[in-house]
Amino acid sequence: MMKIRLCSLLLLTLTAGAIAQVNPKLQARLEQQARQLEPTVITWRRHLHQYPELSNREVKTAAYVAEHLRKLGLDVQTGIAHTGVVALLRTGKPGPVIALRADMDALPVTERNNLPFASKEKAIFNDQETGVMHACGHDSHVAILMAVAEILSKNKSDLKGTIKFVFQPAEEGPPAGEEGGADLMVREGVLDNPKVDVIFGLHIQGIRKLGQIAYKPAGMMAASDWFTIKVKGKQSHGAAPWLGIDPIVVSAQIISGIQTIVSRQTQLTKEAVVISVGMIHAGVRQNIIPETAEMSGTIRTFDPAMQQEIHEKLKRTATLIAESAGATAEITIDRKTPVTFNDPVLTEKVVASLVKAAGEENVARIPADTGAEDFAYYQQKVPGFFFFVGACPPDTDPAKAPSHHTPDFMMDERGMLTGLKAMLNVTVDYMYMK
Structure with a gap:
């Protein structure tokens, strides 16, 4: 234990050496x-929580944010990637261009919490009426970045370079048939004019200990791919399956077969891989073997070469299993989100900033997370660093806390102060890095 602690302290000492001394008075202020x-x-977070909006529909949220940023005297642009808001703080002194990102969208989830500011909002999603809820903490991300913008604006004379505040829509994915999210923000030039040197982002976690900050160099969150496999057999009476080719049985064999890609064909000591089938649809009546069956699922990977190998093996496995039964399989794979890749050099430099915000005992290096985050699109263009901030209520076991994306999701609002301090520290420290 002593050896581990000494190594940790040595790392922090080396990391801190990459940062010029920030004025202690500024740090305290x-x-x-x-x-x-x-x-x-x-207060901001509760307002946003009470009035959530779905992806690409964050009209009122964007107006709320833009009004605040304009009051700070910032150069504000709206309507980027539909409802995105971007603001610039120019210090007038030479220095890096630092982007800070918060996502604004909510989810099609009906809230079950008894909070006085619980959402009562309704919307149409996939042609169905649904409740709308900030069930992933994006309301807190927006509130934190609004606060970062206010505090840095007040201290403009002590800063250098340019800070770009990016309030992004549709992190959860745009509606069917639309474009949106970080991918569209990048394509519409959010990292240009002025050109961004580095980008930082955070995510509140209601399933992580209050006040803890977690990070990982390199691949922190997975690439997310969606796949669909359409199996075509031959229809027949359910009483005489030998007269047809049962696509349901073939689909079951494919589902079992593709799991061996993970368990027997992938070097899991290198990086984790997940293949999950989330939907399967076939048939209209109990005594009819249908002609077709369709399944859909997700692939999660952390390494581009492994990602490509998994795609090829999935296609081969499904095709050959279907052919062995006299059926055919049509496979499509949609690359949804790249790996959330924390630049290792940048990560090493900013760990000390996280420690200043939360204390050494509350900063943890974690294993890779198989969730996905479209912050990855920014990181494909410029060095970026993404981290988690714990907000699980102290009287709740994090392992038993309601998951994100559920009606019972809950977060302790005190976690936002940790996130605010962390974003301030990484931003100001990076300005003065040697």
């Missing part, structure tokens, strides 16, 4: 202002 602004951050 940022800390004080963050604490003073905490009640306002909570």
